[in-house]
Amino acid sequence: MDQQEGTAAITGSGGDLDITARDLSEWHQALGASDREVEIQATFIVAVAGATADEATERAQFTKKFFSDNLEFQFDIPIGGQEKLWWAMWPGHPSERIVKEFAELTTGTQFASLAPLTSTDLGDGSGLLFADNLTTGVPLPCLLDLWGQITGDVSGSIGIAGEPGGGKSVAMKIILGAVHDRGGRFIVIDRTDAKEYGIFAESIDPSQATIVDLVDPKWSLDPLRIFGAKAGASQMLTLCSALLGVKARSAAGVMLADVLNERKAENAGLTNAHALLARLTELGQKDETARELAGLMNLYADTEYGAVLFDNDLPPLNLASRGIVFLTHGVALPTKEEIDNAAMFDQLGLDKLFGHAMYALLTRIAREICFRDPNELAVFAADELAHVTASPQGLAEINRFLRDGRKHGAPVLVASQDARDFGDEVTRSLIKNRILTRQTDPLAAESNLEWFQKGFSKIPANVQTVTEGLSPLGADNKVPVERRGEALFRDARGRMGKIRTRVSRRPDRAAATLSTPKTVKPSAEQVTS
Ligand SMILES: Nc1ncnc2c1ncn2[C@@H]1O[C@H](COP(=O)(O)OP(=O)(O)O)[C@@H](O)[C@H]1O
Ligand SMILES: [Mg+2]
Known part of the structure; x- marks a missing residue:
């Protein structure tokens, strides 16, 4: 009579016995669905942790209730059996009697459907460790x-x-x-x-x-010194165009590009910004555009912040x-x-133009x-x-x-x-x-x-x-x-x-x-x- 407890047993409907009978018939059907179907006995063990024993117990009760209310799955909390069950969760541990006691009977197909379909994988499989993945409760x-x-x-x-x-x-x-x-x-x-x-x-x-x-x-960023006249020339051109506010196709732009042509810069021995300034000053004796460029460049050479380019006492950046x-x-x-x-x-002050060009x-x-x-x-x-x-x-x-x-x-x-x-x-x-x-x-x-x-x-x-x-x-x-x-x-x-x-x-x-x-x-x- 135990099995019919709490049900309208006399009418024979809705009782535990009916449910069991239904489950059994479903189980037979599932098992017979294919010749290759197998029976699986699986024991589900859940470990619940907490900062104190009371907290862990409370959480275990919550978990138990959640599963029974929402998923119709009954978890037991067997007094005295918990240590053995804990060890049974570790790979390679022989399963003890208590593990078999809580086995659930199921079929291969149904068991396979338990495999989770979501993933919280994040980042690459190897490489530098830079963070913990907090997507689940377990940081990875x-x-x-x-x-x-x-x-x-x-x-x-x-x-x-x-x-x-x-x-x-x-x-x-x-x-x-x-x-x-x-x-x-x-x-x-x-x-x-x-x-x-x-x-x-x-x-x-x-x-x-x-x-x-x-x-x-403490270091010079003069590209002609860092990279040499040949390789540094085009960088110096980028810098000077921005620094002197020279447009590429203006007369000054054309002149600058000519002086800082890779081959010409090398031949003229333009191994630092001062050499470039000297070259422009020299050309400036006959050429108005060159004189203007040299004049502008001189302004920077004299400023405090120009040191990073014009101070030849500083060692060049160590590549x-x-x-x-x-x-x-x-x-x-x-x-x-x-x-x-x-x-x-066009109205920018020298300091801002310098910052702009330096970037x-x-x-x-x-x-x-x-x-x-x-x-x-x-x-x-x-x-x-x-x-x-x-x-x-x-x-x-x-x-x-x-x-x-x-x-x-x-x-x-x-x-x-x-x-x-x-x-x-x-x-x-x-x-x-x-x-x-x-x-x-x-x-x-x-x-x-x-x-x-x-x-x-x-x-x-x-x-x-x-x-x-x-x-x-x-x-x-x-x-x-x-x-x-x-x-x-x-x-x-x-x-x-x-x-x-x-x-x-x-x-x-x-x-x-x-x-x-x-x-x-x-x-x-x-x-x-
Ligand atoms: N992973 C971390 N661990 C510990 N402290 C951190 C971590 N990330 C940031 N902080 C702290 O947070 C604050 C802000 O960080 P910060 O990188 O300077 O922010 P932001 O550059 O976005 O302004 C700093 O006090 C820093 O020390
Ligand atoms: Mg910051």
């Missing part, structure tokens, strides 16, 4: 194989978009550090006042790092260096309006170095990219990196508050590894999401994830330590998930990685967190 390592992507015909470039404080720079430094550790090279343009990438590069290996502070240089950082803090730059408006541009030179030098050896991974990184792409030359160089970098083993790593700074729609679509950090402004969040994955900005839940769900600020206006570095990641294959960037456990590397504009020297709390 998330790897980035830049070299593998490049040799597999994907660009290998990485874009990071999000508001200040979201974790962009930390992510960049994690990646750059790992690139260095694996024998790669990196070049960075750093505009922060705290010189955060300078500190970072020095900490990696002072003997391998070269830091060029544009306003207080063998494995980590080069250009510090551009304090370098004046024209506003976007001044660049776009021809009349305003063109820096990106050009970066390309020369990164594109040199196609068999070596050389990453060009630019944080706060808007400064670079504001100028047409800077944008063109980023474009070129994104389009051709793969062939030369040279991916770019860029970060900005707004993904639209990564160039026009076509250009930014070339970045395959996309990372979104927190962006609390809904409009900017939408624009970043649209770049992340087309159509995503239209889904309110996604916007909410980016505005509220990534490294949210606590009541004290600080991000709780355990939630720093959260981001959405779309990997080179287009798979998406949530990650948390993973700072190196090496204390020195962690300290260098966490050096931020506000805290040049990170606090002990940051280093150990």
